[in-house]
Amino acid sequence: MPEQSLYELLGGAAAVLKLAHAWHERVLADEIVAHAFSHGFHPQHTERLAAYWAEAWGGPSTYSQQYGSESSVVRMHSGHGPHEEMDRRAIRCFDSAMSDVAIEDLALRRALHDYFAWATTASMAGYPRSADDVPDKLRIPRWSLNGPME
Numbered sequence: 001m002p003e004q005s006l007y008e009l010l011g012g013a014a015a016v017l018k019l020a021h022a023w024h025e026r027v028l029a030d031e032i033v034a035h036a037f038s039h040g041f042h043p044q045h046t047e048r049l050a051a052y053w054a055e056a057w058g059g060p061s062t063y064s065q066q067y068g069s070e071s072s073v074v075r076m077h078s079g080h081g082p083h084e085e086m087d088r089r090a091i092r093c094f095d096s097a098m099s100d101v102a103i104e105d106l107a108l109r110r111a112l113h114d115y116f117a118w119a120t121t122a123s124m125a126g127y128p129r130s131a132d133d134v135p136d137k138l139r140i141p142r143w144s145l146n147g148p149m150e
Contacts, residue, residue, distance in 0.1 A: 003144065003145065005057060005058025005059065005144065006057035006058055006108065006111055006112065006115070006143060006144060006145065007054050007057040007058045007059030008058065008059075009105070009108050009145070010057065010103070010108065010112075012059070013050070013054060013059065013060075015101070016050045016053050016054045016057070016059065017046070017047065017050040018101050019050075019053070019097055019098065019101050019103070020046045020047075020049045020050035020053060021046050022097035022098075022100040022101050023049075023093055023094050023097040024045065024046045024049070025097075025100075026093035026094075026096055026097050026100070027090060027093045030089055030090075030093055032085060032086050032089050033086055033089045033090050033093060035086070036086065048063065048067050051063040051066070051067060052067075052073060052140065055140050056115065056119075056140050056141060056142060056143055057112075057115070057142075057143055058142060058143075058144065061140075063140065064140060069137070069138060069139070069140070070123075070138035070139050070140045070141070071134055071135065071136055071137060071138040073124075073140075074123060074124060074126065074127065074134045074138060075127075075131040075134045076131075077124035077125070078124075078126075078127035078128065078130065078131040078133065078134055080128065082125070082128050083125070083128075084121075087120045087121050087125060090120055091113075091116060091117050091120055091121075094112075094113070094116045095109075095113055098112060098113070107145055108145070111143065111144070111145045111146075111147070114143075114147060115143040118148075119141075123141065
């Protein structure tokens, strides 16, 4: 029997969207992380974020089919120089958001935390000098209870 995906373990689309809303509220309330949104953001930011996370966590490929690629996401986060304090605080906001939406399963929390910490500090922070450095055709990384799948 195949292992359930993080998407399934979390509870599907509605649960991922709920977590994305909780995280977004947390970061907008954080004086350091909110700076990343000071220029404004897409009106469906939370829905797009949820679609991205859902795809990374084994759910439908809605993000790739409707919104963009991993390359486009990484480009949005690139060219802003190093921002370790912002990254640490964004990760703390994510951990708090998991509590806000009552994710209690410790293995699921650990896997989601590990994914978010990796995505924040490695994938999204991998091109601090310029968005032009991001390669084309990056694929959204897949994550499971055991970590990266590819």
